[in-house]
Every structure is written in C-alpha cells, then in structure tokens.
Amino acid sequence: MTDGIHTDIRTFIIESFLFGDDSQALSDDMSLIDNDLVDSTGILELVGFLEERFAVKIADADIVPANLDTIGKIAAFVARKQVS
Amino acid sequence: MPFGLVKMSEIRPLQEHDLPAVADMFRVVLRKNSIPATPSLPSYLKSIFLDAPDFDPDLASKVHVRSDGRVSGFMGVLPLRMELRGEHVRAATCGSFMVEAHEEDPFAGARLLREVLSGPQDLSFSETSNDISTTMWRKMRATVAAPYSLEWLRVMRPASFVLEVGAGRFAPLRFLKPLVSPFDTLGRRSRARQTWSHYLPLAGKADAFTDTEASETESAALIPTLLASFALRPQWTPQQLEAMMIHARTKAVHGERVLRIVRTGSGKPIGLFIYYGDPGRIGRVVQIIALAGQEATVIDRLLKHAEERGMAAMRGRTQPALLEAMLGRKFAFVHASSTVVHSRRPELIEAVTTGHAFLNGFAGEGWTRLIGDRFD
Numbered sequence: 231m232t233d234g235i236h237t238d239i240r241t242f243i244i245e246s247f248l249f250g251d252d253s254q255a256l257s258d259d260m261s262l263i264d265n266d267l268v269d270s271t272g273i274l275e276l277v278g279f280l281e282e283r284f285a286v287k288i289a290d291a292d293i294v295p296a297n298l299d300t301i302g303k304i305a306a307f308v309a310r311k312q313v314s
Numbered sequence: 315m316p317f318g319l320v321k322m323s324e325i326r327p328l329q330e331h332d333l334p335a336v337a338d339m340f341r342v343v344l345r346k347n348s349i350p351a352t353p354s355l356p357s358y359l360k361s362i363f364l365d366a367p368d369f370d371p372d373l374a375s376k377v378h379v380r381s382d383g384r385v386s387g388f389m390g391v392l393p394l395r396m397e398l399r400g401e402h403v404r405a406a407t408c409g410s411f412m413v414e415a416h417e418e419d420p421f422a423g424a425r426l427l428r429e430v431l432s433g434p435q436d437l438s439f440s441e442t443s444n445d446i447s448t449t450m451w452r453k454m455r456a457t458v459a460a461p462y463s464l465e466w467l468r469v470m471r472p473a474s475f476v477l478e479v480g481a482g483r484f485a486p487l488r489f490l491k492p493l494v495s496p497f498d499t500l501g502r503r504s505r506a507r508q509t510w511s512h513y514l515p516l517a518g519k520a521d522a523f524t525d526t527e528a529s530e531t532e533s534a535a536l537i538p539t540l541l542a543s544f545a546l547r548p549q550w551t552p553q554q555l556e557a558m559m560i561h562a563r564t565k566a567v568h569g570e571r572v573l574r575i576v577r578t579g580s581g582k583p584i585g586l587f588i589y590y591g592d593p594g595r596i597g598r599v600v601q602i603i604a605l606a607g608q609e610a611t612v613i614d615r616l617l618k619h620a621e622e623r624g625m626a627a628m629r630g631r632t633q634p635a636l637l638e639a640m641l642g643r644k645f646a647f648v649h650a651s652s653t654v655v656h657s658r659r660p661e662l663i664e665a666v667t668t669g670h671a672f673l674n675g676f677a678g679e680g681w682t683r684l685i686g687d688r689f690d
Contacts, residue, residue, distance in 0.1 A: 273424045290425050290432075293424060
C-alpha cells in the first residue's frame with residue numbers, strides 16, 4: 231500500500247513541479263524545499279492533491295516540512311493519516 | 315514547557331500583543347521602509363483589526379507564529395455583512411497578507427491563507443492580491459475577478475503627470491513644476507476633442523448636472539440607495555459608512571480628500587465620487603458610485619472636477635459597472651493587483667464573474683489608511 235502512495239506522490243510531483251520531466255533523480259529523501267521544487271504556492275497544490283487522492287483531511291498544523299519535505303515523509307504522513 | 319516537548323509553529327487569531335510585530339512586518343514587507351514603526355501604526359492596526367465595531371471573533375485576522383514564538387506572518391480580515399438578492403451573506407475582506415523570513419518557514423503563507431479561507435464565512439475576497447498571493451489563492455480554487463482587477467488611469471496634464479511619476483521616486487523633482495506647467499497649457503490649445511494625453515472640459519450632457527461637496531453623513535445616507543442595483547452588495551448601515559469615511563479622512567501620502575455628490579438639475583442625487591489628491595498631483599479615486607445608467611455622467615463630473623482642481627491625472631480601480639462608461643473617454647488600463655474571490659457557493663462566485671457584485675474601495679481594503687496614509 232505504501233508503495234502505491236509513493237508512486238502516486240512521485241508521479242504528482244513530476245507532473246506538477248517538474249513539468250513531466252522524469253529524467254531528474256528524485257529520491258525518497260530529497261528535500262523538495264531545499265531543491266526549490268515546492269514553495270508556499272506548490273504546497274497548497276500538494277496538500278490539495280493529497281486530500282483528494284487519498285481522502286485524508288490535512289490540518290493547518292500538519293503543513294510543516296517535517297511532514298511534507300520529502301517523498302518519504304509525505305508517504306509516511308499519508309499512511310499515518312489513513313490509519314488515524 | 316515540559317522537557318522533551320517541542321513547540322511547533324502555529325496559526326492563531328491576532329492578539330493585541332502581536333501588534334508591534336505585525337506593524338514592523340507591514341513596514342518592512344509591504345512598505346519597504348527601513349525606518350522603525352512609531353506607536354501610531356500598531357495603534358491603527360488595533361483600531362481596524364481588533365477594536366472595530368463590527369469585529370467578529372469568528373472572522374478574526376490571523377498571525378503565523380514560529381516555533382520560537384516570533385510572529386512571522388499576518389493576514390488581515392475585515393468582516394463584511396453582504397446580501398445576495400436579499401439573502402444575508404457573511405464575507406471576509408482579506409488584505410495585508412505578508413510573511414517575513416520566508417526561507418525559514420516556506421509554508422507559512424500557505425498555512426495562513428488556508429486557515430483564513432477555511433473560516434465560517436460564505437465569501438472571502440481580497441482586492442490587493444499581488445501576483446504571488448493570487449497564484450496561492452488560485453491553488454485554493456479562488457477565482458480572479460478580472461473586470462475588478464484593473465487600475466484605470468486618465469491623464470489630464472501630461473507634463474505634470476510625467477513629473478509626478480518621477481517625483482514618486484524623487485520628491486525634489488516637484489520643484490520643476492513651474493517649468494513643465496506651460497507645456498500642459500500649450501498642449502491644450504487648438505484641440506477640440508479628447509486625447510489620451512490631455513483632458514479637455516468640453517461641453518456635454520454632464521453640464522446639465524452638478525456636483526457639490528458632500529458631508530460624510532449625507533454621503534453615507536445616499537450610498538445604500540446607489541448600491542440597490544447590485545445583486546451582491548454590502549449591507550452597510552449609514553452609521554457604518556459614516557464611521558468608515560470619518561476614519562479615512564486623512565491619507566497623508568495620497569493627499570487631501572475630495573467627497574462630492576452628483577445631482578440632476580432638480581437636485582436628485584445620481585451618484586458620488588471620493589478621491590484623494592492635492593492639486594497638481596495624481597488623484598487616487600477610492601470610489602465612484604452611480605445609479606444604474608448614470609455611470610458616464612458621474613465619471614464626467616469627476617473628470618471635470620479633477621480638471622478644475624488642477625490634477626495631473628486620476629487613477630482608480632475598475633468595477634464592471636464603470637468599465638463600459640469608461641470606454642471612449644481615453645482611459646488607460648493596467649494591471650497592478652488582483653481582486654480574488656473564494657467561496658464554496660457557486661451563486662456568489664457567479665455574481666462576481668457576471669459583474670453583479672459591488673467589490674473594491676469601501677468593499678475592500680482600499681478605503682483604509684493602510685493604503686495611502688503615513689504612520690510617522
């Protein structure tokens with residue numbers, strides 16, 4: 231199940247923030263913030279995608295780099311949300 | 315704090331002790347001013363965001379507070395009672411959206427916007443949204459109201475206008491005023507029609523009307539009647555409107571306020587206009603309101619008054635109801651900031667996109683002293 235989450239998130243990031251360019255290495259622990267992939271605008275798009283795709287409710291307090299800075303963190307966060 | 319617990323950053327309603335930090339941010343982020351804020355700015359912020367008579371704790375302004383307790387983001391909210399075809403609408407007028415030290419918390423702005431838009435209001439809007447902020451609103455599925463998002467400009471005296479634009483960056487240029495004024499006078503000679511560069515007070519239908527200086531009380535009593543044709547409009551009481559006008563009597567940066575009611579020959583009011591501007595400067599129009607079908611006349615009276623006052627140019631924000639009347643009158647239009655609207659109710663968005671909503675100016679942030687006043 232987590233693999234599916236990883237894949238969906240990765241696909242979304244490639245399509246939305248890399249304009250479909252999948253030639254760039256995008257490891258699970260690569261910081262999306264430090265690599266200028268996600269900013270204040272992008273995070274709203276990402277959160278909207280997560281809420282819609284995985285049917286989770288994301289609170290304001292959840293929108294922090296600790297949850298959303300890497301694909302690995304996002305996938306783990308979504309998995310936790312789905313359980314809770 | 316118990317050992318081992320880490321305090322996270324948070325979004326919470328604005329509190330009085332946040333005001334000095336918010337004032338500092340306003341000065342640095344929005345005004346690009348390096349001079350420390352005097353107590354007058356926090357005091358003003360308190361008066362509009364915490365102590366206003368229509369303050370609503372459910373629609374409070376919000377701050378972003380970092381994990382170290384420092385306030386690093388703000389979004390101001392002014393509650394506004396509106397109505398859509400007789401039905402009450404709870405609206406939040408949003409503005410002064412700002413975040414500092416963005417690199418330390420790149421999600422602060424997004425969290426602020428999400429928090430404000432998720433409030434209990436039926437409609438949220440901002441008339442002062444810059445490009446970054448507009449992109450963020452769009453990601454929240456907001457609509458950019460294009461016909462409300464243009465700045466109009468009517469040049470009246472081109473040489474003075476150019477000088478004023480330059481003086482906006484380097485004030486001593488105004489000493490050259492006596493040298494450039496003759497060019498404006500020369501340029502107006504031997505012309506018999508309006509041009510982009512000059513305004514001429516030509517005879518026309520508007521001459522059958524008058525405009526006279528108005529008190530805040532009589533203007534406030536008139537405005538609800540003038541708004542009756544808008545499907546979505548503020549539900550102001552005359553007392554609220556009067557208080558807003560008294561509150562914004564002075565805008566030191568924009569100049570003296572001009573408040574005039576336009577009437578027919580028999581004395582029936584058909585509209586009013588409010589602008590700020592000292593003679594010779596560029597006038598900033600906060601509001602033009604007219605009875606349906608009388609927009610062109612009110613605009614013509616405004617331009618005639620501005621011409622007689624010696625204004626270099628006039629500028630203001632578009633509204634769909636005024637746009638048609640502006641065509642053919644040599645107005646130029648540019649985009650500086652956007653009016654963005656957000657609602658879960660399609661009929662409210664439709665009222666805006668079809669131009670049947672009264673937004674901007676008094677229904678926005680433009681009337682406040684935050685736009686155009688000094689806080690020295």
